[in-house]
Amino acid sequence: MDRRDFVKLTGIGVGGLMLPITGRIVSAAELTQAGMDFAAKKSLATVALNAATSAGASYADARIGRYLNQFITAQEKRVDNIVNTESFGVGVRVIADGTWGFAATSDTSPDGVAKAARQAVAVAKANSKFQTEPVQLAPVTGAGDVQWQTPIQKNALEVPIKEKVDLLMEVNNAALDNGASYITSVLFQVNEQKFFASTDGSYIDQDVHRLWAPFFATAVGEGGFKQRNGLGNPVGMGFEYLEPDPAEQIQVSGANVGYRWAYDMVRDAREAGQQLQAKMKARSVEPGKYDLVLDPHHLMLTIHESVGHPLELDRVLGYEANYAGTSFATLDKWRSGDFQYGSDIVNLVADKTQKHSLGYVEYDDEGVKTKKWDLVRDGVLVNYQAIRDQVHMIDQDESHGCCYSQSWADVQFQRMPNVSLEPNAEADVSADDIISDVENGIYIVGRGSYSIDQQRYNFQFGGQLFYEIKDGKITEQIEDVAYQSNTQEFWNSCVAMAGKSDYRVGGSFFDGKGQPSQVSAVSHGCPTTRFNNVNVINTARKVG
């Protein structure tokens, strides 16, 4: 998905039945009913594991998944859609004759699950004829019986629909009353209840919650139209994220408000309306070299594209060559031990344990306990993202714990953990402090258009809001800004960053990878950061 295709969902009427994921739609009450208990899942999973090993598997894992979602879409003053979905089934993955096999079924009877396990072994054996690289798994100690839940205060699925509809209506009205002509607001609520069992002796039950409340506002006027999207972040939190808290807001002088762990969606919509009007009158940027100050809600996507993806080991090795591509960050660069990915103040970490983040879980989807590790330290490339069957290729013997599958019906594979830029450790400087040192620059807020080549060298990014910086101060909103750079050049032009008080975590709710494509949700934290002498182009174009 494409992650960007979710917008399609927002355009549907009652006649255009488009379900965001495979699954049956259920009532709100059913969404919060208790599922199977631990013992029942353990027993069912054991059937799968035994069937697989009896059929000749040297390793097997089973994932029993119940995936619940609710989506509410509101356009202007009407609710377009309220959709509840549920999907339940079992996926079994095995190694037989040194080859992976996978099968999934929605028939969750012991016979159905055993059949799927045998089918997975049959697939593995059939494909082993073409196998030239037998699977090598990094060792994992069985976790025994484990239960874990995303730390949430208020389960979004338990909040009455009326309360959520009222919030979206208030958001839409705030935008429309302040300068927007149109607005679509959406509330995505995801709950993954997944039980993992493996022949290593792990029985791990996890209850994962995620939430995202984006909006898309448009102003129409003389000479055309402008768009401004919401600045909220997708999070691994409950409905408490949508309860405004001034302590979680960061005001940048002369510009926007940034949101940390609480989002005031109504305030953001109001400001979107006002900023849209300013965009309609804003002057077009003069192309050239500028010092850029990038707001976390913008920079997080630059990190995602220029650091997260190129350091996925499967891409580096060529497993994604036919789809997303390969990577410039080749093994020889990493092995050299001195590949300068960024300037020496750049520290990029992978982390599956960051609280409130989208990627936060206790164990990954192959039973590996999650952790935090360095990707780039003091500017130098030090590691990749790898899972159990990959780490031996980089001479390591411990999986990084970043294996994920979007549902019980899809096979798990390496997915991006949260990848974040560490804040300034020496001084807790603010975004205003960073801006105050810039003579001639542009402050960019929000994720806009983004495009990067298949080896992650050349990129072009836009944004939602652009502010001119002159002599240390924000002067006015400008328009038609996009910057082009090369990943290594860009990160080596990083000269300053704000401290931990400014650090915010954004993310992507629908990151796409693999064939058939699977989505995954991933967060990226960073402070407001400065990059010098970056090439800015003007994107305005006159057409017929």
Place this chain on the structure above:
Amino acid sequence: MAILTEQQAKDLLTRALEFSQADECECNLSGSNQGNIRYARNTVTTAGEVSDVTLAVQSSFGKQVGTATINEFDDASLEKVVRRSEELAKLAPENPEFMPILGPQEYGSSPSWVEATANVTPEQRATAAEASIKPSKADDLVAAGYLQDTASFIAIMNSKGLFAYNTWTNVDFTATIRTSDGKGSGWVARDYNDVSKLDTGTASAVAIRKAKGSRDAREMEPGKYTVILEPAASSTLIGNMVNNMGQRQADEGRSFLSRQAKEGETLPEDAPRNRAGEKMFDERVTIFTDPSNPDVPAAPFAGDGAPVGRTVWIDKGVVKTLPNSRYWAQKTGVPYVPTPFAGSGLFSGGLSFVMEGGDKSLEELIAGTRRGVLVTRTWYIRSVDPQSLLYTGLTRDGTFYIEDGEIKFPIKNFRFNESPIVMLNNIEELGAPVRINGSMVPPMKIRDFTFSSLSDAV
């Protein structure tokens, strides 16, 4: 189970509708069997088969609408899903844009189902992958690819007596073949309704030739170039344009087809305010959809059961028709213009369109070019400005410099910033359309195509 016959679908939907107590009820039953195989580094990495059927029930009381779906089909489950949709309808706020369901309709036929494609076996997939891997390996190249075959059906029935049914098949193949030193890369894509048209070995030979030919690419300055865009290089840009032609977006002022008021003019509130009727493109540009087209057949009805025939969207450069909803058609006093059902789901494909072209092959277009750039495909295409329909993206897997009718040498990939509106005004020549990604697109020679920077990616 996944592919129900017309009679089986009719029986199941009739049983479901019998449970309805709503003012109106519409049921939508769809399913598919999908098989796939994926390979990389000259070895098969994953393979699988997925089968699924879903029933969606939409009930309405007045202007309140609720929808529920299920994938179990015993009587108790059917009653449950109908009741659920009715409960949701009663909870939903009134939708002022609600339109009553349609009555019975007549449909044309579509040659969209090919039995051979529905019967592809895991062994066939493995053989197809081998036909791509083997020659690559023999040439010291590295192959990665993906083959997916799908058989699908859809049936719609409602309480006013409408019944629609269609089945279709597809096979999609892509391969990226790279030199073992990583300095060259070639790519090929093929898609058909009929799997017997697919020869992965012949297709892979194209990618192999491009991989070997693209080694040691030279740098050229970014700027405006005459380009020959293979169909895969332009299909996404044109598809994006076609998918942005909605009448409502245009009338509301937020589309490239919005009509701006002239000085002193006031545009009416309840009538179309768009550029239909204006010549916006080169007169060689004609784009239509046609469910009965033998090359790109589709369901002869829309998602709401409205019949769909041949519709010309752009005729000899003139914007002819804009798709709309029944609500918007009624509000603005124009005919309802539905588009063919393109599959349900968030990741469903866009519209299958046909762009007319000429008779020449790609090779003939190259032979008639004094200086230009041949682009195999474009990638990571993103909207930069929806008003001018400006997109950015990159060339990939085979970009070559043409001089005096011949490919002279491979060149480094470019980033482009270009609008399909500009592109379709700068046509030098169109070749014979070929199928790509579900649509028919000609290779095209375009002048002044804007490349804005260089990429080191291979």
